[in-house]
Amino acid sequence: MKHFLSVNQFSVDEILSILETASNYKKGYFPIQKQIFAANLFYEPSTRTTMSFNVAQRKLGFDVLDFSVDTSSVQKGESLYDTVKTFEAIGANILIVRHQDDHWYEELHSKLSIPLINAGAGKAEHPTQCMLDLLTIYEEFETFKGINVAICGDIKHSRVAKSNADALKRLGANVYFSAVPGFEDETLPYPYLSMNDAVQTCDVVMLLRIQHERHMYATTNECYLTHYGLTDSREKLMKKHAIIMHPAPVNRNIEIASNLVESKKSRIFKQMTNGVYVRMAIMTQLLKEWGIINEVIIKECE
Numbered sequence: 001m002k003h004f005l006s007v008n009q010f011s012v013d014e015i016l017s018i019l020e021t022a023s024n025y026k027k028g029y030f031p032i033q034k035q036i037f038a039a040n041l042f043y044e045p046s047t048r049t050t051m052s053f054n055v056a057q058r059k060l061g062f063d064v065l066d067f068s069v070d071t072s073s074v075q076k077g078e079s080l081y082d083t084v085k086t087f088e089a090i091g092a093n094i095l096i097v098r099h100q101d102d103h104w105y106e107e108l109h110s111k112l113s114i115p116l117i118n119a120g121a122g123k124a125e126h127p128t129q130c131m132l133d134l135l136t137i138y139e140e141f142e143t144f145k146g147i148n149v150a151i152c153g154d155i156k157h158s159r160v161a162k163s164n165a166d167a168l169k170r171l172g173a174n175v176y177f178s179a180v181p182g183f184e185d186e187t188l189p190y191p192y193l194s195m196n197d198a199v200q201t202c203d204v205v206m207l208l209r210i211q212h213e214r215h216m217y218a219t220t221n222e223c224y225l226t227h228y229g230l231t232d233s234r235e236k237l238m239k240k241h242a243i244i245m246h247p248a249p250v251n252r253n254i255e256i257a258s259n260l261v262e263s264k265k266s267r268i269f270k271q272m273t274n275g276v277y278v279r280m281a282i283m284t285q286l287l288k289e290w291g292i293i294n295e296v297i298i299k300e301c302e
Ligand code: CP
Pocket: 045, 046, 047, 048, 049, 050, 129, 247, 248, 249
């Protein structure tokens, strides 16, 4: 694996290997004793992904290069290609990019001599989010086989739905969608359930934010929550062992009742914690493949 661009590029064994490495990083690690420069180039807003990459990089002992679209030469019209090639030329060892274009990495990756990670591509893919979601589900059920997962909300505009559905299906889970009329994605081969059926039958209820920045549909908050969201009364219909997930940021009281974000069934903050460890695993795996680092010593915390 030279770059981390799409979950489709990885076999089931490769996915499970990354999850295992991430689990090991939770036990401890020994910072890399070599200077590694990492650059996080976010052309779209982000809190969790950019900051968890930052924490992951600092835990591993990397030097993190500051970059902001607003204060960079992107403002003078510099392209993504020229920006990325600049970072490569000045000595970055690994690049993390989020961009609004669904296909931004497709030609770019073959022109680079350092690893590239997709931290979000428009409506198309969010593979590192997928890996942290997989780790969270695996920690809960210790398997993916036969687990019923409902992905609910704005399916049509969600990169998380696409990455997660494909990976979960390949790992043996049963994937269902639930969406407001108009927010379905008929190009994807997954059955749709009503929200009531989804909460009653599934082991994982994964909610999605309405992606207002990607479309002009208007919704009234109360109407959306009542008809399509996770209300207190729907939460009571969930199976005893079932969990609530959400990639966040959460629109409280739109797709989920606010109090459920911190409820017993919620794994929303655990997902964020897991993001640090899967990103450590992905970055070190790539750097090893390129011969930039050797094995990372996993030293158990005392
Ligand atoms: N889940 C996620 O990608 O969050 P951010 O947009 O804050 O990075």
